[in-house]
Amino acid sequence: MASLELLLDGFAAALTPVNLMYALIGVTLGTLVGVLPGIGPAMTVALLLPVTFTVPPTAAFIMFAGIYYGGMYGGSTTSILLNTPGESSSMITALEGNKMARRGRAAQALATAAIGSFVAGTIATALLVVAAPAVVAFAISFGPEDYFALAVLAFTAVSSVLSRSVVRGLASLGLGLVIGLIGIDQQTGQARLTLGVPQLLDGVDVVIVAVGLFALGEALYVASRLRHSPPSVVPVGRAWMGRADWRRSWGPWLRGTALGFPFGALPGGGAEIPTFLSYAAERRLARGVAREEYGKGAIEGVAGPEAANNASAAGTLVPLLTLGLPTSATAAIMLAAFQQYGLQPGPQLFDHNPALVWAMIASLFIGNAMLLVLNLPLAPLWARVLRVPRPYLYAGIVLFAALGVYALNGTVVDLFVLYLLGLLGYAMRRFGLPVAPAVIGMILGPMAEIQLRRALAIGAGDVSVLVRSPVAAVLLALSALALLTPLARRLAARRRAASYAGPAED
Amino acid sequence: MTRLRSWWRPELGLALVVLGLGVFVIAGTLDVSAAASRLGPGPRFFPVLVGGAMVVIGLFYVFDVLRGGHGDPEESEDVDAAAPADLRGVLLVSGIFLAFAALLDLLGWIIGASLLFFGLSVALGAEHKARAAVVSVVIGVVTYVLFVKGLGVRLPDGPLAGVM
Numbered sequence: 001m002a003s004l005e006l007l008l009d010g011f012a013a014a015l016t017p018v019n020l021m022y023a024l025i026g027v028t029l030g031t032l033v034g035v036l037p038g039i040g041p042a043m044t045v046a047l048l049l050p051v052t053f054t055v056p057p058t059a060a061f062i063m064f065a066g067i068y069y070g071g072m073y074g075g076s077t078t079s080i081l082l083n084t085p086g087e088s089s090s091m092i093t094a095l096e097g098n099k100m101a102r103r104g105r106a107a108q109a110l111a112t113a114a115i116g117s118f119v120a121g122t123i124a125t126a127l128l129v130v131a132a133p134a135v136v137a138f139a140i141s142f143g144p145e146d147y148f149a150l151a152v153l154a155f156t157a158v159s160s161v162l163s164r165s166v167v168r169g170l171a172s173l174g175l176g177l178v179i180g181l182i183g184i185d186q187q188t189g190q191a192r193l194t195l196g197v198p199q200l201l202d203g204v205d206v207v208i209v210a211v212g213l214f215a216l217g218e219a220l221y222v223a224s225r226l227r228h229s230p231p232s233v234v235p236v237g238r239a240w241m242g243r244a245d246w247r248r249s250w251g252p253w254l255r256g257t258a259l260g261f262p263f264g265a266l267p268g269g270g271a272e273i274p275t276f277l278s279y280a281a282e283r284r285l286a287r288g289v290a291r292e293e294y295g296k297g298a299i300e301g302v303a304g305p306e307a308a309n310n311a312s313a314a315g316t317l318v319p320l321l322t323l324g325l326p327t328s329a330t331a332a333i334m335l336a337a338f339q340q341y342g343l344q345p346g347p348q349l350f351d352h353n354p355a356l357v358w359a360m361i362a363s364l365f366i367g368n369a370m371l372l373v374l375n376l377p378l379a380p381l382w383a384r385v386l387r388v389p390r391p392y393l394y395a396g397i398v399l400f401a402a403l404g405v406y407a408l409n410g411t412v413v414d415l416f417v418l419y420l421l422g423l424l425g426y427a428m429r430r431f432g433l434p435v436a437p438a439v440i441g442m443i444l445g446p447m448a449e450i451q452l453r454r455a456l457a458i459g460a461g462d463v464s465v466l467v468r469s470p471v472a473a474v475l476l477a478l479s480a481l482a483l484l485t486p487l488a489r490r491l492a493a494r495r496r497a498a499s500y501a502g503p504a505e506d
Numbered sequence: 507m508t509r510l511r512s513w514w515r516p517e518l519g520l521a522l523v524v525l526g527l528g529v530f531v532i533a534g535t536l537d538v539s540a541a542a543s544r545l546g547p548g549p550r551f552f553p554v555l556v557g558g559a560m561v562v563i564g565l566f567y568v569f570d571v572l573r574g575g576h577g578d579p580e581e582s583e584d585v586d587a588a589a590p591a592d593l594r595g596v597l598l599v600s601g602i603f604l605a606f607a608a609l610l611d612l613l614g615w616i617i618g619a620s621l622l623f624f625g626l627s628v629a630l631g632a633e634h635k636a637r638a639a640v641v642s643v644v645i646g647v648v649t650y651v652l653f654v655k656g657l658g659v660r661l662p663d664g665p666l667a668g669v670m
Binding site: 037038054078082091163164165167168170171174175177178181185187188190191192193195216218219220221222223224225226389390391392393394395396398399400402403406407410412415416419422423426427428429430431432433445449452453454456457458460461 | 528538539548575587591593604619632641645657
């Protein structure tokens with residue numbers, strides 16, 4: 001039980017007054033920004049990334065863990081209290097959650113979401129403690145071809161799962177890979193695609209890409225289609241729930257956790273699929289009152305998906321910390337945060353920086369507890385945040401985006417790059433290209449290139465080196481499957497539609 | 507005119523950008539070369555791979571759009587997905603942002619950021635212009651004090667350099 005000892009050391013490091021303060025700042029900022037409409041967890045983390053640069057690494061990651069979990073909590077508040085669908089991972093929560101709120105059960109919906117997130121987050125973080133050393137032990141023998149295959153699997157899975165159209169997912173991935181190519185080649189020092197602009201030699205900073213695609217892209221998109229009716233926010237008091245609600249919630253919490261954690265850890269799994277599966281499972285299991293209420297605001301439909309959502313957030317950390325493999329846009333930005341400190345997540349991270357990793361994992365437990373305390377009594381405050389007039393909200397988002405990007409290097413060139421990326425983010429939103437593959441491609445692309453070239457150098461030009469290890473072969477086969485499955489499904493659907501055409505259609 | 511351009515869709519523009527970027531990546535790295543003594547693939551190897559893939563994806567994308575395929579516009583809290591895209595709003599926000607970027611070093615953060623916030627909030631439909639102006643100045647000053655004096659971030663001073 002070496003990892004338990006390390007975890008206790010982590011708690012000792014995270015429980016100092018200074019680090020507790022950073023955790024508190026992290027969860028508060030994370031919740032505050034996460035509650036704001038139009039800002040999902042990925043954008044929350046991207047916007048707040050520059051804030052962490054002013055503090056030492058351990059404190060920064062403690063703060064960052066708080067921002068990550070805080071952003072997840074904040075998103076659920078938005079989807080319950082606002083009558084419009086938000087980003088895809090909390091859309092399922094909105095289905096039952098907003099109906100509950102409009103029937104006067106907002107306090108109970110927020111309570112089951114907050115307590116469920118706490119339960120799921122705590123169990124899933126404990127699973128992370130158990131799973132991480134096991135994955136590290138397995139991955140320590142990985143060669144460059146295995147890492148390349150892992151990156152390919154992450155690319156293909158995220159491109160084909162997140163979009164209904166594989167071509168659009170891959171186009172987004174390609175855009176990210178191209179952005180990642182800009183700058184000096186890490187192995188030979190050659191400048192690539194810099195167009196002679198000296199500021200581009202170091203590449204495009206990930207903060208600019210993330211803030212451009214998410215924040216400025218969203219602001220431009222909103223400007224093109226602003227909803228002109230004012231948003232209706234359901235008023236709410238302190239979040240609480242009665243005994244009957246507890247009895248109806250604990251089952252969905254546990255089932256949601258069981259669904260969320262493994263999906264979060266899978267490339268392309270993300271939070272969308274487990275929240276949807278949990279919603280469907282609770283609907284099937286509903287009996288009595290729950291069955292009558294389903295579709296009109298059943299607490300099970302909030303408790304399950306919210307637990308799944310948070311458990312998947314912890315699951316995402318398993319491949320991120322142990323393999324350096326981001327499986328969601330948020331995780332990709334966290335990977336970039338590690339790289340800003342010169343740290344490369346992977347088996348070596350647990351070897352070389354155990355104190356930092358375990359302090360961060362310990363702070364996940366602490367942040368989770370803080371979020372519970374913060375969210376139950378403060379629900380009315382977060383509800384007020386939702387009423388910020390939209391013109392001010394988006395003007396403010398753009399202002400902070402510009403501030404964060406300018407502060408990186410103190411040059412206006414970055415602001416023009418930011419604008420171009422914002423325009424790209426707008427086009428991607430308007431035409432339904434998922435943004436996550438671009439972010440993952442941009443951050444994971446350079447690593448994939450290095451590992452590919454290393455593997456080919458070892459193989460001395462023999463391409464079969466890429467499938468020589470069984471792990472790499474299996475991963476590449478899975479990647480091909482991820483790309484071909486949606487195509488096969490569409491072909492099957494077309495054939496079925498063709499054979500049913502005629503009298504069957506009305 | 508509309509008849510002549512009936513095959514044109516806005517999404518085709520994005521598909522052509524994807525295709526064009528693929529060509530650009532392959533052509534743009536033509537001048538990149540490494541010493542022949544290096545082991546393994548050189549610095550052009552991966553860009554050509556990515557560029558080639560982008561060309562193939564771009565072609566599929568163009569055909570998909572021409573055949574009538576389309577993505578679903580992203581849903582968001584403050585977006586009316588059913589409304590037609592209002593390009594005027596996009597152009598207005600773009601113009602304000604680009605003007606801000608061009609004038610920032612000249613105006614300094616406080617004046618530049620205040621004007622950016624005021625312009626954007628009015629462009630996005632703030633009703634009380636006087637209130638928006640007050641909020642803008644407060645935000646410009648508060649962010650400057652908080653980030654420059656508090657967190658040590660460097661922002662341009664502009665003509666107010668002596669005042670602050």
